Amino acid sequence: MSDTVETAARTAPAAVIVGIDGPSGTGKSSTSKAVAAKLGLRYLDTGAQYRAITWWMLSNGIDVEDAAAVAAAAGKPEIVSGTDPSAPTITVDGADAAGPIRTQEVTSAVSAVSAVPEVRTRLTELQRSIAAAAPQGIVVEGRDIGTTVLPDADLKIFLTASPEARAARRNGELKGKNAQDPADLAATRAALVKRDAADSGRKTSPLAKAADAVEVDTTDLTLEQVVECVVTLVESRRSAAEGTEKRSA
Numbered sequence: 343m344s345d346t347v348e349t350a351a352r353t354a355p356a357a358v359i360v361g362i363d364g365p366s367g368t369g370k371s372s373t374s375k376a377v378a379a380k381l382g383l384r385y386l387d388t389g390a391q392y393r394a395i396t397w398w399m400l401s402n403g404i405d406v407e408d409a410a411a412v413a414a415a416a417g418k419p420e421i422v423s424g425t426d427p428s429a430p431t432i433t434v435d436g437a438d439a440a441g442p443i444r445t446q447e448v449t450s451a452v453s454a455v456s457a458v459p460e461v462r463t464r465l466t467e468l469q470r471s472i473a474a475a476a477p478q479g480i481v482v483e484g485r486d487i488g489t490t491v492l493p494d495a496d497l498k499i500f501l502t503a504s505p506e507a508r509a510a511r512r513n514g515e516l517k518g519k520n521a522q523d524p525a526d527l528a529a530t531r532a533a534l535v536k537r538d539a540a541d542s543g544r545k546t547s548p549l550a551k552a553a554d555a556v557e558v559d560t561t562d563l564t565l566e567q568v569v570e571c572v573v574t575l576v577e578s579r580r581s582a583a584e585g586t587e588k589r590s591a
């Protein structure tokens with residue numbers, strides 16, 4: 343390899359594609375945004391897209407338990423995701439959907455909508471096109487990124503955490519001062535375990551760890567420790583890839 347090419351390789355690292363999957367509340371969004379920001383990558387929240395299509399179904403009077411009705415409407419809403427990790431956005435038919443997609447109504451309905459194959463086909467295509475259009479690379483988070491959406495990702499992470507830790511985190515986020523109320527915690531824990539069971543049990547691309555994913559149990563780690571761990575993994579994959587390129591040049 344000539345000096346010029348070697349210098350270029352050092353100053354502009356190759357695009358890297360990172361997939362981060364895991365159950366609800368394991369820290370996928372927080373970790374993915376922070377890793378993308380640190381490494382200058384784009385960021386895609388695929389859960390927000392499933393929530394957005396669910397919100398559209400609910401807003402348009404479609405029975406989310408009627409898979410045929412959901413399938414027939416799956417192509418109708420236009421969903422656009424902004425991929426700046428410091429200010430991710432989501433719009434549905436041009437309207438800002440960032441707030442409405444986080445309601446309890448949407449959270450309760452999203453697993454039924456995301457189990458419909460036509461919905462998954464549509465969003466998987468969208469997600470692949472967004473990843474392909476990120477020249478510097480991207481961190482994509484969801485439930486089936488490593489297994490289905492981006493099976494050739496450079497790095498696949500599967501985050502886990504105990505249901506108790508996840509419930510405490512979720513309550514802290516949603517309810518502030520009452521975060522540690524035992525009845526509240528039990529209800530939050532039950533809701534997230536139920537959603538994980540639905541997501542893991544569906545036929546089409548269920549929540550699952552890819553065979554080649556690195557599993558990180560975040561139960562006893564701070565967010566900063568998880569971010570550091572993933573950044574280190576990305577950097578080592580990049581160094582290994584650069585070493586291979588140099589050897590083959």
Ligand SMILES: Nc1ncnc2c1ncn2[C@@H]1O[C@H](COP(=O)(O)OP(=O)(O)OP(=O)(O)O)[C@@H](O)[C@H]1O
Pocket residue numbers: 364365366367368369370371372373389511512514515560563564565566568
């Ligand atoms: N390692 C950690 N330690 C403590 N709190 C954390 C950790 N990681 C994330 N959190 C907090 O837990 C909450 C849930 O995190 P986050 O939304 O990133 O999870 P998620 O896996 O994306 O959830 P979901 O799949 O439901 O969208 C947030 O309030 C976040 O700040």
Ligand SMILES: Nc1ccn([C@@H]2O[C@H](COP(=O)(O)O)[C@@H](O)[C@H]2O)c(=O)n1
Pocket residue numbers: 366388389390392393452453454456457483484485486487537541
């Ligand atoms: N790749 C994905 C991502 C998400 N889902 C479904 O969306 C729901 C909401 O996801 P959050 O990350 O915002 O909690 C989730 O429960 C899944 O039903 C999916 O199927 N595939």
